[in-house]
Amino acid sequence: MLSHEKNHLTFNQQRDSYAWMSQRAWVEIDLAALSHNVRQLVKLLSPSTQLMAVVKADAYGHGAIVVAQTALESGASWLGVATVPEGIQLREAGIEAPILILGATHTPEQIQAIARWKLQPTLTSPKQALVFSNTLEDIKYDSPLPVHIKLDTGMSRLGTNWQEAAEFVQLVQRLPHLAIKSIYSHLATADSPDPTVMKQQQQRFETAIAQIRALGIEPPCLHLANSAATLSNRSSHYDIVRAGLAIYGLYPAVHLDSSIDLKPVMQVKARVTQVKTIAPGTGVSYSHHFVAPQELRLAVVGIGYADGIPRNLSNKMQVLIRGQRVPQIGAITMDQLMLDISALPADVQEGEVVTLLGTEGEEEISAEDWAKQLNTISWEILCSFKHRLPRVTLGNN
Numbered sequence: 001m002l003s004h005e006k007n008h009l010t011f012n013q014q015r016d017s018y019a020w021m022s023q024r025a026w027v028e029i030d031l032a033a034l035s036h037n038v039r040q041l042v043k044l045l046s047p048s049t050q051l052m053a054v055v056k057a058d059a060y061g062h063g064a065i066v067v068a069q070t071a072l073e074s075g076a077s078w079l080g081v082a083t084v085p086e087g088i089q090l091r092e093a094g095i096e097a098p099i100l101i102l103g104a105t106h107t108p109e110q111i112q113a114i115a116r117w118k119l120q121p122t123l124t125s126p127k128q129a130l131v132f133s134n135t136l137e138d139i140k141y142d143s144p145l146p147v148h149i150k151l152d153t154g155m156s157r158l159g160t161n162w163q164e165a166a167e168f169v170q171l172v173q174r175l176p177h178l179a180i181k182s183i184y185s186h187l188a189t190a191d192s193p194d195p196t197v198m199k200q201q202q203q204r205f206e207t208a209i210a211q212i213r214a215l216g217i218e219p220p221c222l223h224l225a226n227s228a229a230t231l232s233n234r235s236s237h238y239d240i241v242r243a244g245l246a247i248y249g250l251y252p253a254v255h256l257d258s259s260i261d262l263k264p265v266m267q268v269k270a271r272v273t274q275v276k277t278i279a280p281g282t283g284v285s286y287s288h289h290f291v292a293p294q295e296l297r298l299a300v301v302g303i304g305y306a307d308g309i310p311r312n313l314s315n316k317m318q319v320l321i322r323g324q325r326v327p328q329i330g331a332i333t334m335d336q337l338m339l340d341i342s343a344l345p346a347d348v349q350e351g352e353v354v355t356l357l358g359t360e361g362e363e364e365i366s367a368e369d370w371a372k373q374l375n376t377i378s379w380e381i382l383c384s385f386k387h388r389l390p391r392v393t394l395g396n397n
């Protein structure tokens, strides 16, 4: 068990315990929203297309085990992870669904772990395929290991160049101990409103598959789509779609916002730890980047950049208290940040819950809002919350 899993208490356990009352900050994971998103995606797919829930990077910071379990219960049938330890973590939790390792694996130790834990690797080069076959021979692996052939059709990341696909597939097919389970590629620009590059990648994928078929090899399974392509391009669905961001309830791009109804799964919350009044001219936090223009009421909140609140949001972000937006002031520090709560009723006090990301009443602050302010993408925001913040699951059984 990883140390952070001990923090993965259910809402009821947390609410009823002293630990909950004294919790300074936490991440709420709404499993009902996750389940809703997975069901929405499944509805979009034809009955012959399966959904792979991409749960790499601890399920984009949401908690891999609970997300994988909920996604499988809600209609996903595959899981995607980046690394061997991520796959083992799911197997150790008793999850039996097929798990594709999207990242590269090379060493005999990794290959033995893949075989032992029944994980399914991505093959990207002849050299790697040979190491796999030889290692499985050495350990006298007795059944063929399902492997997935990755083609580079324009992402310029992992994969055999699409022009060499047929040759590579032929080689892997002839190697002992390996059974080709799927052939796949990854799109670089599926979230762009301009589909030109996506279409070109898809055309290259189709050409490679046609060349493989011309050798008399029928690929058992094809997949290409990430969340953006799943939402925007039905012809990219093939046999499996690999959805990450969308299952977490975020849209990969503004122009896809109305494609299906998604609900954000993650909220980030913390408590007010002190309230005070400061005089006009008083500096706030390190370097006094904020100086009170008039008397104001200040709230200290127990969350900071060591929890994953980006310090670059200092003096720029807002949070929600009692359904109202209030400005954050001064530099965000390692474990704490300050708010100007002058506009709120006078009875706001220590212990009050602050929503940093999430919804209160009519107001919402989303990972997209932060991403825009920080000139990054919502994927990075979701992945940025540290394990010091316990993940509190809501809406489960």
Ligand SMILES: *Cc1c(COP(=O)(O)O)cnc(C)c1O
Pocket: 054, 056, 102, 186, 225, 226, 227, 228, 242, 243, 244, 245, 246, 252
């Ligand atoms: C991360 C990843 C995905 C999921 O991407 P989203 O945009 O989050 O849906 C799909 N395929 C591969 C190969 C990935 O690495």
